[in-house]
Amino acid sequence: xxxxxxxxxxxxxxxxxxxxxxxxxxxxxxxxxxxxxxxxxxxxxxxxxxxxxxxxxxxxxxxxxxxxxxxxxxxxxxxxxxxxxxxxxxxxxxxxxxxxxxxx
DNA sequence: CTGGTGACGTCTT
DNA sequence: GAAGACGCCACCA
Numbered sequence: 001x002x003x004x005x006x007x008x009x010x011x012x013x014x015x016x017x018x019x020x021x022x023x024x025x026x027x028x029x030x031x032x033x034x035x036x037x038x039x040x041x042x043x044x045x046x047x048x049x050x051x052x053x054x055x056x057x058x059x060x061x062x063x064x065x066x067x068x069x070x071x072x073x074x075x076x077x078x079x080x081x082x083x084x085x086x087x088x089x090x091x092x093x094x095x096x097x098x099x100x101x102x103x104x
Numbered sequence: 105c106t107g108g109t110g111a112c113g114t115c116t117t
Numbered sequence: 118g119a120a121g122a123c124g125c126c127a128c129c130a
Contacts (some may be wrong), residue, residue, distance in 0.1 A: 003127065006108075013108035025112050035113095036125050066112045074111075094122070 001034070010044035017058040019085050021102040024062050024093060031104070042067065056103075057081040067094040 001009070004086060009032055017023050025038035034040070045056050057078045061067045068075035079089045087100050 002122065006127095026114090029112085034125095038112035039110060040112090040127070045111055056111085061111080062113055078111090 006032075007044040010041055011048055011052055011054055012030060012035060014045070014056060014059060016076050017055055017102050019055070020027070020087060020100070022058045022060050022082070022087060022097070022098075022100050023102045024060060024064075025067075027101075028059065031080050038062075060095060064095045064097045 005074055013031060016046070018056065025041040028041045029035060029037045033034075041059070045054070045059060048054050049058060059101060066075055066078050066089070069077065076084065079093060082089050082095070089095055
């Protein structure tokens, strides 16, 4: 699995996350068969082309949180996109995984 | 070649 | 909970 194949595998998988649900970096890495490569999922998202129009905002960390500096552009944008599709994000940027995590 | 760096995760104190 | 240590590995200066 080289870098390019990995990126495309991640992007294809992120496309599968339904509206109104979230998945964690580690969860996606596990599904792809590489359980300890959560960081690489994040890297693939960072490198994803804009025209791919991925629902990247549906990917959060294992604590149910947004993995960006609070008050950063990415943080604001992600929390807003999530709320727009009905996902509750509290004031700390946390989401209840029990309620909103995607279970394929 | 080497060390630092991440849109991360798990275990131990 | 919080904080630290460690694992992981592509990428880059």
